Amino acid sequence: MTGDEALFQFLLRMGDNTLILGHSVSEWCGKAPVLEEDIALANTALDLIGQTQFWLGLAGEVEGQGRSADDLAFLRDAWDFRNLLLVELPNGDFGQTLMRQFLFDAFQSVLLGRLKTSSDTRVAEIAAKASKEVAYHVERSADTVVGLGDGTEESHARMQAALDYLWPYVGEMFRGDDVDAAMVAAGIAPDPASLREEYDALVGNVLTEATLDIPKGTFSHKGGRTGYMHTEHLGHLLTSMQWLQRAYPGASW
Amino acid sequence: MAQAATDQIWDWLDQVPDPEIPVISLVDLGIIRGVEWQGDAVQITVTPTYSGCPATSVINLDIVSALNGHGIENVVLKQQISPPWTTDWLSDKGREKLEEYGIAPPRPAGGPARCPRCKGTDLERLSQFGSTPCKAAWRCRDCLEPFDYFKCI
Numbered sequence: 483m484t485g486d487e488a489l490f491q492f493l494l495r496m497g498d499n500t501l502i503l504g505h506s507v508s509e510w511c512g513k514a515p516v517l518e519e520d521i522a523l524a525n526t527a528l529d530l531i532g533q534t535q536f537w538l539g540l541a542g543e544v545e546g547q548g549r550s551a552d553d554l555a556f557l558r559d560a561w562d563f564r565n566l567l568l569v570e571l572p573n574g575d576f577g578q579t580l581m582r583q584f585l586f587d588a589f590q591s592v593l594l595g596r597l598k599t600s601s602d603t604r605v606a607e608i609a610a611k612a613s614k615e616v617a618y619h620v621e622r623s624a625d626t627v628v629g630l631g632d633g634t635e636e637s638h639a640r641m642q643a644a645l646d647y648l649w650p651y652v653g654e655m656f657r658g659d660d661v662d663a664a665m666v667a668a669g670i671a672p673d674p675a676s677l678r679e680e681y682d683a684l685v686g687n688v689l690t691e692a693t694l695d696i697p698k699g700t701f702s703h704k705g706g707r708t709g710y711m712h713t714e715h716l717g718h719l720l721t722s723m724q725w726l727q728r729a730y731p732g733a734s735w
Numbered sequence: 736m737a738q739a740a741t742d743q744i745w746d747w748l749d750q751v752p753d754p755e756i757p758v759i760s761l762v763d764l765g766i767i768r769g770v771e772w773q774g775d776a777v778q779i780t781v782t783p784t785y786s787g788c789p790a791t792s793v794i795n796l797d798i799v800s801a802l803n804g805h806g807i808e809n810v811v812l813k814q815q816i817s818p819p820w821t822t823d824w825l826s827d828k829g830r831e832k833l834e835e836y837g838i839a840p841p842r843p844a845g846g847p848a849r850c851p852r853c854k855g856t857d858l859e860r861l862s863q864f865g866s867t868p869c870k871a872a873w874r875c876r877d878c879l880e881p882f883d884y885f886k887c888i
Contacts, residue, residue: 504787518862518872525864532787536816607817611786614819614888615868622863 488664489602490545491564492671494554495661495707497537498565501555502716503586504530505723506573515576522622526583529615536608556727560716567706568651570716574644577637580626581644585685587620589655592680593672601669624688631692638693645694653702655681739807741770744777751801754793755867758836761794765824768815776809777802782820785868785888822887833885839873841887850875851882860884 508527514520538551549557569586573579594616597609630637656678658666665671689696705711726733739747748770749762761767769780779798783791799810822841825833830840839847849856855877862872863886870883 518864521866521872522862522864525868528787528789528868529785530787532783532785536786603817607819611783611816611819615785618863618886618888 483660483664485664485668486544486546488661489668489670490541491661492665493537493541493544493605494564495566497534497541497551497554498563499569499586499590500530500537501534502563502565502719503569503583504528504534505719506569507579507583509573510576510579519576519626523579526619526622529612529619533608533612533615536611540604540608556724560712560720561709563706563712563716563720564709565706565716566651566654567703567713568648568654570706570713570719571648571651572715574647575640577630577640578644578647580623580630581641581648583619584623584627584688585648585652587616587623588684588688589652589677589681590616591620592677592684596672596677600671605670627688627694628692631689631694641692642694645689646697649697650699650701651703653700654704654706657702657704657707659708738772738775738777739805741772744770744779744802744805744807747801747805748779748798751797754790754797756833756836756838758832759825759829761798763826763829763832765822765826765829766794766820769813773811776811777807778811778813780813780815782815784820788868790867820888822885825885837882838870839882839884841885843887845887847873847882847884850878850880852880853878 504527507523507530510520510523511527512520514523534555535551538554542549542551542554566586568582571582591613594609594613598606598613600606600609627641631641632638633641656674658674662671662674666673686696706713745762745767748767749760751761753759753761753764764784766782766784767779768782769778771778771780779802781795781798795812798812802810825841833840834851837851839849839851842848846860847858850858853875855875857876858873859876860871860873861881864870865872865883869886869888871886872881873884874881
């Protein structure tokens with residue numbers, strides 16, 4: 483694997499995370515429980531899709547095959563996606579959506595903080611831009627997790643169920659492979675394992691305040707960021723997200 | 736025809752309204768980062784407010800059509816994301832106009848100073864996100880009216 487091939491894979495991981503999560507979150511538009519939350523979710527989704535344009539745009543540039551961010555988003559199939567399994571899991575109820583968002587926002591805020599000093603200035607610039615937006619995302623998702631976790635009996639039970647379901651997907655964030663090793667060697671990105679301590683501290687504080695218990699088990703699903711195996715949910719999501727370009731190839735407006 | 740001076744072009748861009756908040760101009764918003772002649776083309780450097788701001792493509796179109804209207808045919812747009820846009824770049828004129836329009840201008844303290852309608856100071860935040868990515872929703876407890884606050888970023 484050459485340096486550019488590893489960088490391409492790394493950029494797909496960044497861009498696919500924000501693309502898949504952004505698309506899922508956008509499905510709440512017009513359906514959230516209250517107007518303010520509807521607007522907040524739509525704005526979060528917009529930020530994520532905007533960040534996707536930067537990450538996948540750069541990925542296409544690095545790949546050098548003339549593929550645009552749109553080509554990468556709409557013309558790849560499930561096995562070519564490199565997102566974390568966490569972000570392709572279903573929206574579920576509002577609590578599950580917000581728990582998924584918080585677990586991702588916390589990771590993203592820690593990671594982007596490190597990427598701001600990347601040796602690749604293009605990566606550092608995108609990270610600097612995105613981290614300002616993610617600071618708002620994580621503040622809001624953390625507040626909501628606390629509000630619902632430490633809320634009514636019903637909301638607490640739902641948030642605990644969401645955490646029990648989603649927690650086994652957190653471990654994948656920190657499992658490095660040869661792509662990560664190449665990024666570390668080039669000074670482009672940190673070793674994912676080195677982010678765990680800061681992540682656990684941030685997430686631990688919020689979940690304690692939310693009166694939620696982190697599941698005991700250490701089992702972790704994996705295979706999304708390496709592309710080894712996605713969940714069944716990704717294909718369904720792509721069917722809806724990519725429908726227009728597949729039905730009317732090259733359509734634009 | 737002689738090339739327009741860059742100062743003149745800045746003035747023209749200062750007359751192009753932001754598509755979402757038409758009381759302030761693109762220059763007031765601080766997203767025009769450079770105006771430079773390159774041969775017979777003028778290059779306008781633009782930075783996005785938020786990565787996913789849907790107004791970005793409209794803004795680009797408005798810049799090109801405004802300058803075309805002033806006789807500049809060859810306009811090149813350059814997107815620049817570093818340094819990232821900050822509300823510190825909003826002009827003083829822009830801040831005043833925002834408040835007159837009913838949008839509380841951004842403050843480093845992280846919240847509005849007063850209600851843009853009644854100037855009351857007993858305020859509460861309704862949501863961190865508002866009608867556009869750059870705004871949050873607040874309410875004045877004095878006049879009970881909700882209003883937009885331009886978020887600090």
